[in-house]
Amino acid sequence: METLERIKIASVVPDNEVKDMTTQKVSVIVALKNQAEQLPELNIDLQTTFRQFGRDFEIIYVDDGSTDRTWRELLELARGWNNIKLVKLRTTFGESSVLDAGRNLACGEYIIYFTCRVNINPKDLGKLLEKIMGGADVVVGVRHPRRDSRLNQLVSKVFNAMTNHFAKLGLSDINSGVIGVRRSVLEHVPFYGALNAFIPVMARRQGYRVEEEQVEQLQGRFNQSLYPKDYIRRFLDLISVLFLSNYSKKPLHFLGFAGALFAILGAAINIYLFFYRILGIGGIAGKPMLLLGTLLLIIGIQMISIGLLGEIIIFTHAKDIQEYNIEEIIE
C-alpha cells in the first residue's frame, strides 16, 4: 500500500448517517370499512401511542367503501385533529389499493399500516415503530394472543405454513394485516392486486431485513373476516408471487422444464406404439394410449411455445428490467 500514491478523498461521505433522526416523520395508514363505532376510541389510542415517540406523526384513514356512517365520523374527527388525513375510495377496492392510496398521501419515512378488520390493540403498534427505528426494514405484526374464530386461525396457519415452505421464510403470521415498513422498501416491492399480503416475502427476496413483533388481538366483532374465496385467491396470489419472483425473467426455465417432461413422455409412448405396430405385435387403432401419447406431446410443445412467447416479452422489454436492488453506491 505504501508504494501506491494516496489520492485525496473527494466528497464521499454518505450524509444519510448525519441526518437528524428526529426529523423523520411517521405515517400511520389505517384501512377502514364500516367501523363507525370503534373509530373515536381507535383515534384516541393511536394519538396517545404515537405521541410518546416525540416525533412528528400523521394518521391517514382510508375508507375502503364503507356503507355506514364511517365517513361522516371521519370528517367529524378531522375537525378536531390537525394531524389527520382522510381518503375515501369510491367502492371497496381491497387492502393493496388502500395501502397505495395511503402511501401516496403519506409524507413519513416510516409507514405503519394496519387494517381494522383484524382488530388489534393500537397500543402495540408503537412496538413496531420501535423496531423499524432500530434498523429493520420491514416489521410484521404477529397476532398474539389471537381472538378471532377457530376457522380463521386454522386457515391462517395452513396459509402461513405453505408460504413459509415455498418461499423459505421463517415468519409466523405473514397475512396479519399489520405491517411497519420503511418508505424506500415500498418503492422497490410491488404490491398491486392483493399482493400486499406478500410484502414481507418479496422484501426478503430483495435482501431487506424483515422482523416480527407481537401485537395483541382484541376481543370484539370479527364480522369482516375473510371468506373462503378470499383464501383461494390468496393461494393463487402465492403461486403468482413465487412465479414472478423466481421465473419472471426466465419463463422458459419453468415452462421449458414442464413442457420437456410432457413432450418426452408423450414421445416415448408414441415411439413404443410405433414399434409395437411395425413389429406386428398388434394393432394400435383401438388403443387410447396413442391419444395419450399425442396429447402429452402436444401439451409439451405448447408449453415450450408459451415459454418462448414469455421470453420474447421479457427480451422486448429488457430495457425496463432491473433485476437487482442496490443497497449503497460508494464513490
Add this chain to the structure above:
Amino acid sequence: MEFLKKISARSRERDSKDEQPYLSIVIPVYNEADNIELLWQSLYKVLNQLGKTFEVIFVDDGSTDGTRETLANLAHDYPAVKAILFRANFGQSAAMAAGFKKSAGQVVIAMDGDLQNDPADIPKLLARLGEGYDVVSGWRKNRQDNYLIRKVPSKIANRIICSVTDVTLHDTGCSLKAFRGDLLRRISLYGELHRFIPALLRREGARIAELPVSHHARKFGTSKYNLSRTFRVIMDLITIRFLLRHLSAPLNFFATFSFFCLFTVLLLSGFGLFAIWHDRTPFSELNILVILILLLCVTGIQFLFYGLVAKLIVQSGSRRLSDFQLFTKQTVVTGYDNFAA
C-alpha cells in the same frame, strides 16, 4: 500556443469534473475478500502507466464475508474506485448490468474478481480495440485449471455456445473482455444473458475479435462454478438461439410448426376418406384417427395464433429494438477514430 495549452488544460479539468473517464473497469465480485486488495494493487499499477483517465467499478453481489467492508474502504481511499453493493445475491448478469449501467467510459473492460485474469493484459486489449473492433474477447490459451473438472466442460460448453450463437470464439467463457462503451450500454442483461454478451452485441452489428490472455491459478477462495445447472443452461441456449434467429420474424418460426401440423391433418384426412370410400371401412373403426386429426388441427391453429401474438409483442416493442439497432449501426461505421490507443 499558449491559448491552445489553456484550452487543453481546461478540457482536462472539465473531464475530471464531469467524471467522464476514458476507461471503465467493471468487476463483479462475490465473497472475494482476500483477492480484492491484491487485484486493486496490480490494476492500479497497470492503469496508472496507461496515462488515461479511468474508473474501477466493483459490484458486490451480496457477499457475506468481508468483501463489502474491503470495497467500502477502497472506495473511500481512492476516487477512481466505485463500489456498488447489492442488498442480496442477484446473480452475475444483474451484477454486470449494474456495473455497465454505472460505467461512463468510452471503453469498458469486464473482468473477474478472483485474480485469475491478469490486469497486465489490459493495454493489449485496448490496442486491439483500437484496430477497429467493438468487442475484444480474452482467450485463456494456457488455462491454469483442473483439466477434467473445468477445462473439458468449458471446451464443450464453448463449442455449443459458438454453434448456437454463430459467434466463433475460442473461449467465450473468459470474463476478461473489452467493449466500446456506447455499444455495450445499449444491451440489457438479465437472467443468465451475461454468457451471451458477444452474441447480443453482434446482433447490434459489432465487430468481434479475440486476443490470447494469460491466466493464473486461483490463489484464494473457491470457484463458484457448479455442474448442476446444466438444464437451465440448456434452456438459456434454446432461448438465445430463438431470440437471435427468430425475433425479427417470429411468425415464420411458429408457422412452420403450424403448417407441419395442418399438413399431417391433410394426409390423415385423405387416408381416412380413402379408407371409408374405397375399403368401405365403417366410420366407427376410425375413431382414433378422427381424434388425432382434431388434435393436430387444434394444435396447428394454435401455433398460428402464437406466431401472431409473438409478432404483436415484437411489433409493440419494435420502436425500442429498432431504434437502438439503427443507432449502433451508425456508430459502428463512424466511431473508429476515437481509439488511437
